[in-house]
Amino acid sequence: MYSFKELNKSELTDILVDNSFSAFRSDQIFNWVYNNLVIEPDLMKNLPGGLLKFLTDNFLMENLNLIKIKASNDGTTKFLWELTDGERVETVLIPQSKEEKYTACLSVQVGCDLGCSFCATGMDGCKRNLTAAEIVDQVWQISKYIAENNLGELRNVVFMGMGEPFLNYDNLKKSLEIINSEGAFQIGSRRITVSTVGIVPKIREFGRDFDQVGLAVSIHSGDNEKRSKLMPVNKKYDLNAIKASLKDYYKLTSRRITIEYLMIADFNDSIYDAKKLVEWIEDMNVFVNLIPANPVAGLDHKPSPKQRINKFKNYLDKVNVPVQIRTSMGEDVTAACGQLRLKEEEANA
Ligand code: SF4
Missing domain, CATH: 1.10.150.530 (DNA polymerase; domain 1)
Known part of the structure; x- marks a missing residue:
């Protein structure tokens, strides 16, 4: 078959x-x-x-079976799918603006082995990689939902859901080729972004394979010690190694890199932390997204207060680092990755 x-x-x-x-x-x-x-x-x-x-x-013809849809007050919609072997993954549909344009946030693995301390997906480890078909089917199912509900257009695709895309590189690559291909969805490369925690060798490979697809890197701290506490993968690929690979990526693609920075109260949201971040991004062409952390049941980090996020942003503005505060969408539908699946598992336990 x-x-x-x-x-x-x-x-x-x-x-x-x-x-x-x-x-x-x-x-x-x-x-x-x-x-x-x-x-x-x-x-x-x-x-x-x-x-x-x-x-x-x-x-x-179909790889996903819809188990649950949850729509948020802000227009974010979360989909929980069952795969043919009974495993479950999520996709999130995020409205971009009032212009009826949407972004689909895709999952690439059932769970994740990297165990970031702020993340619901990493709580149980990775059960398996998604196949290319299971990744492509998320885009297909979401496109169908948009068409059937007359919502508008699927404009962007981001690989920021469950799992680490660069640990499922072959299937990521295949799915990107199909999503992007003529005769399929025709979602242009520049409207696709892949997000990684910094799997160094794959950053270079990705730059060689897809010089038009966007790259986002979750950094969350410019201090190696703090970053290792948040993201154990930092012990393998630390900030220096990531920076070297991003410089090579830039040489290959000339594309500005998005830096994702989760704002966690009293952990990485001080002016000291802003300075460390600025030191780290020096001489790179980047854009920084500050993301207020989502509270996750069972994990003890707290979202940074608005005032501290603004202060942090002002510091970056002052030293001319391009930065924005990204609004957290869909908090009432547990839109941070892995949370809906977790809730369902708890409810069924
Ligand atoms: S944040 Fe991403 S890489 Fe880290 S545990 Fe969650 S899914 Fe894995």
Whole structure:
């Protein structure tokens, strides 16, 4: 059985040709699946009967089963999916503005092994990587939801949900090629951002493979000791190693890098911390997002008060570091990664 959504068009063409169907049929099938959002072979009106039967018998068209949707007051919507083996992952749909444009935040792993101290996803470790089809299907299902509810347009895709994208690099790469390909969703590279905690060798590989796709790096502290407390991965890839790889990435892509900085009360939100961050980003072309931490049940960090976030931002402004405070969306639907899945597991325990 082929999983349809992990095939790019030339792979589909090869399968069709090997089975005595015309190559041009792959254009028609891609058009049905990705432009018309139709996956039932019976509804693909311009295909001959033999091909419809071949598709029905040999292709798994859908990888996610919707378990729960939770809509927030601010328009953020969270989706909980069940995979074919019973595991669960989340996708978040975030409105960009009043212009009916949306961003989909995708998951790449069931859980995560990196154990960041502020993150619900990392609490149980990583059960497995998502397949490319399971990643692509999140975009497909979200596109369908947007179309069926007349919401507007899926404009951006960000890999910032459950899991570390660079620890599932092959499937990330395949899914990016499909999401971005002509004849599929046609979401341009510049409208896609991949977020990492700083898996150093993959930062360079990513720069070589995708010089137009955006890169965001979660830093959260410019001080190695503090960062290691928050993110154990810092013991393997510390701030110096990350900076060296980001410089190489910039040489390859000339793309400005987004630095994600979670503001945690009395931990990394002082002027000392702002200075450490500024020291670290010196001579790099970056944009800093300050993110008020989401409270997570079972974890003891607290969101930084507004006043301290503003002071921190003012310091960065003063030294001409491009910075914005990113609003935390969907707090009432537990939109921080991994929280909805966790709540469901608690409720079912
Ligand atoms: S923040 Fe990201 S890398 Fe860290 S544990 Fe959570 S999912 Fe993993």
